[in-house]
Amino acid sequence: MNDRRTGDSYDVDRRRWVVExxxxxxxxxxxxxxxxxxxxxxxxxxxxxxxxxAGNLVLHASASPQRLVGIGxxxxxxxxxxxxxxxxxxxxxxxxxxxxxxxxxxxxxFQYLLVGRRRPLVRDLPAWPQVADxxxxxxxxxxxxxxxxxxxxxxxxxxxxxxxxxxPLP
Numbered sequence: 125m126n127d128r129r130t131g132d133s134y135d136v137d138r139r140r141w142v143v144e145x146x147x148x149x150x151x152x153x154x155x156x157x158x159x160x161x162x163x164x165x166x167x168x169x170x171x172x173x174x175x176x177x178a179g180n181l182v183l184h185a186s187a188s189p190q191r192l193v194g195i196g197x198x199x200x201x202x203x204x205x206x207x208x209x210x211x212x213x214x215x216x217x218x219x220x221x222x223x224x225x226x227x228x229x230x231x232x233x234f235q236y237l238l239v240g241r242r243r244p245l246v247r248d249l250p251a252w253p254q255v256a257d258x259x260x261x262x263x264x265x266x267x268x269x270x271x272x273x274x275x276x277x278x279x280x281x282x283x284x285x286x287x288x289x290x291x292p293l294p
Contacts, residue, residue, distance in 0.1 A: 141212045144272045149208020152264040159256030180245035207231060211265050224266020225259055232258035
C-alpha cells in the first residue's frame, strides 16, 4: 500500500507546494505594495510608511527611519513568503483566486487589526490602502497558484481526491 505520507510521492508533493508557495509569495509581494504606494503618492504621504510600520513590529517606533525601513522590508518579505507557503498548502484548489482574495482580507484582519494595533506606526497607517494591499496580495497569490497548478495538472483535481482546502485526504 502506498501511503502518501511516506516515501517519494509525499516528498515530491511537499516540495511542489513549498516551491509554489514561495513563488506565489514572491510574485504577490511587490503587487501588494502598489495600492498603499499609489495612495501615498496621491496624498503626498511617504511611500515607505508601510515598510516603517512593518519595522515597528520588531523595533521601537523611535528607531531611525532607515533602520525601520530596512527591518520592515525584511519583515514584509519574510511574512509574504510565509503566507505564500500557507496559502499554497491550504488554499482551495477549485477557486484559488476568489479564495485567495478572501484570505487576503483575513490576513488584513490578523496583521493590521490584531497584531499591529499595539504598534503606533501600524495604527497610523490609513486602513483602506492596507485593505487593498492585502486584497491584492491574496488575489495575486491565488492567481499565481492557479497558474502553476494548471500547468502541472494540479488545478483539475478529481472530486474526492483532495480535501476541500487542498490537503491530501488520509
